[in-house]
Amino acid sequence: MPILMSIRPFDVVVIGTGPGGEGAAMKCSKADLRVCVIEDRTSVGGACTHTATIPSKTLRHAIQRLVDMRHFPGYRAATAAGPTFKELAQTAGSVMKKQSGMREVFYERNRVEVVEGRARFVDPTTIEVIQPKGAVDVLTAKHFVIATGSRPYHPPEIDFSHPAIFDSDTILGMVEMPQSMTIYGAGVIGCEYASMFRMLGVKVNLVNTRDKLLSFLDDEIIDALSYHLRDLGCLIRHNEEMAHVETLPDGVVMELKSGKRLKTDVLLWANGRSGNTLDMGLEKLGITIDSRGNLQVNEAYQTSVPHILAVGDVVGPPSLASAAYDQGRFAGTFIVEGRLEHKLVEDIPTGIYTSPEISSLGRTERELTAAGVPYEVGQAQFKSLARAQITGRTVGMLKILFHRETLELLGIHCFGDGAAEIIHIGQAIMSQKGEANTLNYFVNTTFNYPTMAEAYRVAALNGLNRIF
Template sequence: MSVRQFDIVVIGSGPGGEGAAMKAAKSGKRVCMVERLPLVGGACTHTATIPSKALRHAIQRLVDVQVDHPELRVELAKSWKFKDMMRTATSVVSRQVRLRTTFYERNRVELVVGQARFVDANTVEVSESRGASELLSAKAFVVATGSRPYRPPDLDFKHPRIFDSDTILTLGETPLTMIIYGAGVIGCEYASMFRMLGVKVDLINTRERLLSFLDDEISDALSYHLREQGVLIRHQEMMERVETREDGVVLHLKSGKRLKADIFLWANGRTGNTQNMGLEALGVQPDSRGNIPVNDAYQTAVSHIYAVGDVVGAPSLASASYDQGRFAATHIVEGRLEIKLVKDMPTGIYTSPEISSLGRTEQELTRDGVPYEVGHAFFKSLARAQITGRTVGMLKMLFHRETREILGIHCFGDNASEIIHIGQAIMSQEGPGNSIDYFINTTFNYPTMAEAYRVAALNGLNRLF
């Protein structure tokens, strides 16, 4: 079998793989992209970020119409089904695939469809579903195979009432009740979405609080608003078993509680897609969840094999994955670490309302003995929020008491994931450019949500003495 030669072979066309391929191709390298599925985009485009956020938008539009036209509420609830709202997501996915395919064509990146497996440190065999295979050789490889929902062996995912975060998108009818096991980002997002549809939701959290990596005030706000919307949150609970019935599922918890619902959504962790790739034979040993250990340059135990994106674990964000891919390709092509690409990445959580965070939290600053102060801007006090009716939420800035350097930005409310980027631009400045003084001395359009930064900065300034 002949071997085709490339400078770089990227495995997986999600955000991480795309970032690596585009950077390498634009640097003049001969690049091959290997994708297991017939269409590019990875889980981000087909089963995770894009379809779930498009679904959320469709649900939010339905809720908005019901609020604006209460006389249509019953009629809309009867006529709109879950699968109808998924059509919006499907159309967005199709457009994204077409767009991303043109990226590879324009940059002369060759696309090869099939399952990749390392036969040695410099060669992968790509096997097509019909049985054909070919060998690809390269000086460097980037593994960007992503992740999939973790499936515990004692759960029957073939049962029509048991779902994970991939299969929930195939749901036809909107259930009356559901249990979500796992209160991480995915669990909270789906709890929020289904509750907006009027579904009675039990959200099972195995920990003490929701999303403990967030600033405590933001986490508390999320808990409050989910409960206010009608989500029943059960903290520090562990699953014993799930009993399936024709008319629903019963969750048996180790605390002795039993919960019954129409459907059960497992949302407790993900697994890296590293199986059957031949990595172990090369000395690259994934951990128990399939994640590949990497160094600061995203190199694996074999220095010319890199890994980026969800397959390396946290932060498991599409935005982070893309920059990790660019970072790895920069190191391959230029031999340097462009650390700014993977530093201070914002977190976006698409609950309702949204959450976005950047930088350090209050608990981290307190733990480390950093003298900081807090500035708040509550959306209910902003004219733009009052005009739009989106008054739930706040912008919170943490800054150094002496230098006024911005240390963290935490936003909860409508369009939080957009609002965060204004503060991100200032935080990225070196020296005195990163200061709350920028917001105090800058004129903002009025009325806007961006004005929240000026309000928060003045609020914090008033706390100094």
């Protein structure tokens, strides 16, 4: 029989300690509210730290370093065998531990109590937290923030307990390096893992249910990504849908509706995610959950029950750790001050960690053309930059879209090494008003040489040459 603990009151209870939950908790705590966070893992950080962003990007870095070493003549013989996949994946362990430990200190320093267990609403102002050893903690609060994140979507007809079938959470636990892999789903996660495993020499089938990769990106960036994935040796199959998955002793066969049969050593399912809202007691409060487990919120991140807010992946796109933290902070601002800051996150940079990286901000050429905006393009090819020539990472480009008449910056798109870092220079200028947000800033600014930042000046001058 569960042990019931005494009822404890708080001003704010945050469910989940990923970026969204952390942002909300810290904002409320700094306003001297009594805050508690609930986490069902043994350590804080959420999926971002333990299964998604941090481990996958650490793995990518380890793979990139291995590939770099293998291309350096002095190390070819020494690295011929190379580490196992398990050893590569374990490099993420130390980073995850550091990140989680750092965040535990944040909560302690800001006097935010951390309760381990699974949360379930008893009524609109009360939740019970079932702790690992069976004790039940009962908490009340004036406000709640649901920041439970998401998990990989699992179609019921696929046996995810089979040792050759993985999702983006379990793939890091794979022990042996496969010779071949089918990745079903060519979204951000699918494309990132396709490039990683191709760098390791794995034969990859990337199955895309749509007619192009990452259709929210600028068309030129999409074309560049498709070209370089194929150049790596990745076989991309567009407009395909799964019909059936058959497990065998020596692998997996995916049969597509087109009649194709793809037999590989392993299957990585990367087609969608589901919000973590199962068995939280939300339905009885009148909070609607969609077919993928996501919650609907307004501009203040309120659910249909006004004092219960939700942020991060559990509310759907953009499903970015960076956006989730801001959403949490803005939800906290609404709780503390009653005002909205939603407008501050309208232009969010997209960072995609394929090889090379992709980062994008603002509108695409397709969107500007549809809207009838008179724009022009400025480009800087990385192969022309001294810094890229020095590092040997010459694949890629920076692309600036700007208004032909006012020179206002309308979009920035980058493909190549360090793209997710490079984009922030353009982001800072695009956030300015009037003359400060024009191509002239890059033309009239002296950049360190040689740097990748110099691409902005090169692209700006290239764009001006098209209109004068």
